[in-house]
Amino acid sequence: MGEFNEKTTCGTVCLKYLLFTFNCCFWLAGLAVMAVGIWTLALKSDYISLLASGTYLATAYILVVAGVVVMVTGVLGCCATFKERRNLLRLYFILLLIIFLLEIIAGILAYIYYQQLNAELKDNLKDTMTKRYHQPGHEGVTSAVDKLQQEFHCCGSNNSQDWRDSEWIRSGQAGGRVVPDSCCKTVVPGCGQRDHASNIYKVEGGCITKLETFIQEHLRVIGAVGIGIACVQVFGMIFTCCLYKSLKLEHY
Numbered sequence: 001m002g003e004f005n006e007k008t009t010c011g012t013v014c015l016k017y018l019l020f021t022f023n024c025c026f027w028l029a030g031l032a033v034m035a036v037g038i039w040t041l042a043l044k045s046d047y048i049s050l051l052a053s054g055t056y057l058a059t060a061y062i063l064v065v066a067g068v069v070v071m072v073t074g075v076l077g078c079c080a081t082f083k084e085r086r087n088l089l090r091l092y093f094i095l096l097l098i099i100f101l102l103e104i105i106a107g108i109l110a111y112i113y114y115q116q117l118n119a120e121l122k123d124n125l126k127d128t129m130t131k132r133y134h135q136p137g138h139e140g141v142t143s144a145v146d147k148l149q150q151e152f153h154c155c156g157s158n159n160s161q162d163w164r165d166s167e168w169i170r171s172g173q174a175g176g177r178v179v180p181d182s183c184c185k186t187v188v189p190g191c192g193q194r195d196h197a198s199n200i201y202k203v204e205g206g207c208i209t210k211l212e213t214f215i216q217e218h219l220r221v222i223g224a225v226g227i228g229i230a231c232v233q234v235f236g237m238i239f240t241c242c243l244y245k246s247l248k249l250e251h252y
Contacts, residue, residue: 020078022236027074029229033103034067036225040218046147047211049140052124055113056215059222062106066099066226073099077236086244093240096233103230110223114216121208126157126165129207133180134168146182152210154203155183160195162206 040060048057073095080088132138133145149155156162156179163169163179177192183200184191191199203210 018239020082022239023074023077026077026233026236027071029232030067030070030074032067033063033070033225033229036222037061037063037065037067040222046144047215049144050125050128050148050211051215052120052128053113053116055109055116056219059106059109059113059219059226062102062109063222063226066102066106069095069099069102070229077240089240089244093237093244096237096240100230100233100237103226103233107223107226107230110219110226114219114223117212117215117219121212125208125211126162129157130162130166133166134173146180148207148211149180149182149201150187152203152207152214153185153201154207154210155179155195155201156206157208158206160200160202 037060041057041064073092076088076095077092079085080092128141129145132141134142160179160183163183166174168174168180169178174192175190177190178195179192179200181187181189181192183195185199185201194200
């Protein structure tokens with residue numbers, strides 16, 4: 001009986017250190033998840049106003065929330081491990097499961113939106129650019145379009161001819177411009193009055209292709225981070241169950 005208890009205690013100590021190591025890695029992983037979410041919201045959010053769906057934004061918020069909960073859970077996990085409190089271990093396991101589900105959801109949303117992105121951009125981007133650019137109450141769209149065209153060296157949704165349908169161009173507020181100044185290779189006030197290839201960007205596929213590639217690359221990052229860390233959490237849940245069972249055996 002004494003030998004059994006000694007083996008059980010030794011196994012418990014090993015599990016404690018395994019779970020502690022996992023918690024340290026888990027805490028860092030939570031920081032990484034939160035960083036990716038904040039990166040999306042703070043630095044990559046310029047083009048969100050050009051998207052009809054809120055899925056891209058939702059995945060970022062889910063990652064931020066999951067990252068914060070992961071970091072708090074990591075601290076709880078360390079307390080539960082070294083205090084050997086079975087009620088804390090139960091709570092820790094439940095939180096791990098919730099985070100696991102959140103990250104899986106974020107990964108699935110990213111994958112679904114990845115598949116739908118091309119159709120959404122084709123259906124909505126031209127209308128957004130031509131009907132909201134330089135219109136009252138749509139300053140965010142105006143800024144996003146200008147940044148999109150300058151950063152990706154493109155002009156118009158499909159090509160520069162799209163701007164002929166622009167409310168801004170047709171209203172006479174454009175001051176003789178046929179395209180926005182942000183289409184120009186060298187931006188100076190009024191440069192959009194001439195749409196020759198030597199003056200503006202004329203890229204095959206227009207801004208749709210460029211924006212689609214950009215968002216798809218970022219969705220791959222979101223999906224990979226979410227699902228990758230969720231898979232790692234499975235080991236944490238296994239270690240927690242093993243430690244919980246080990247403590248139960250010692251109790252008896």
